[in-house]
Amino acid sequence: MKNSTQKGLGDPGINQTFRAAYTQKQTGKSNNRKNQTKQEKLARRGGGRGAHVRRPLTILVGDSGVGKTSLLVQFDQGKFIPGSFSATVGIGFTNKVVPVDNVKVKLQIWDTAGQERFRSVTHAYYRDAHALLLLYDITSKSSFDNIRAWLTEIHEYAQSDVVIMLLGNKADMNSDRTIRREEGERLAREYSVPFMETSAKTGVNVELAFTAVAKELKSRAIQHPSEPKFKIHEYIEAQKEKSSCCGFF
């Protein structure tokens, strides 16, 4: 269900850091010169001192209403804004520094519109993505059924080595659940992608999802021969066990 207001394209009501990235990329111009300058500076400088991994791109994808914006807002600002749902227009983005060991991984995270009419726009960005977080809503069978189609599109448009993670969001809504956790796990196994259930509302596993991506991207960018290779599946499984042991679900 949607109301008439829409978020994205610089709407400050959702997240002050979201910008009109879509317009910028399409026209080559920003509708916010100050922001563009800052982005360019950040890109040039790499954003600060010390060891860092340069702004790899993570894109949130999935059907409209599964909670992509909410997940990003929870990760970025640690809050959940309940109430009316307003669909994203185009693409919004935020930048977030994730400390991994002694390295700052500066993720650029793009929140795409799940609505079908924006699909051709979001396809154009897949090839630039280093990681894709693919969400469904555990209370929505259609959003889960559409995951196969999303994965087909991802395999068609994204780089073959893109990090893909499947997230079953709205895990706090257990009483309305239509997709069992095992179904998510089975689908993820079939496609060999890591999986976890998240809640943008309570924050469960939200940080873990992004941290796992940051760790994987860091390990790919900075190879220390002496360090054991980071294994994202194992990391997530170990961390998930920790959270489920403590009664989050």
Ligand SMILES: Nc1nc2c(ncn2[C@@H]2O[C@H](COP(=O)(O)OP(=O)(O)OP(=O)(O)O)[C@@H](O)[C@H]2O)c(=O)[nH]1
């Ligand atoms: N209970 C609960 N509600 C959620 C959660 N995540 C999102 N919602 C609600 O679900 C609705 C849709 O969330 P959005 O974050 O706007 O969904 P979206 O995937 O960004 O939608 P599009 O912008 O159309 O692609 C909103 O009313 C949110 O408050 C969650 O983890 N738990």
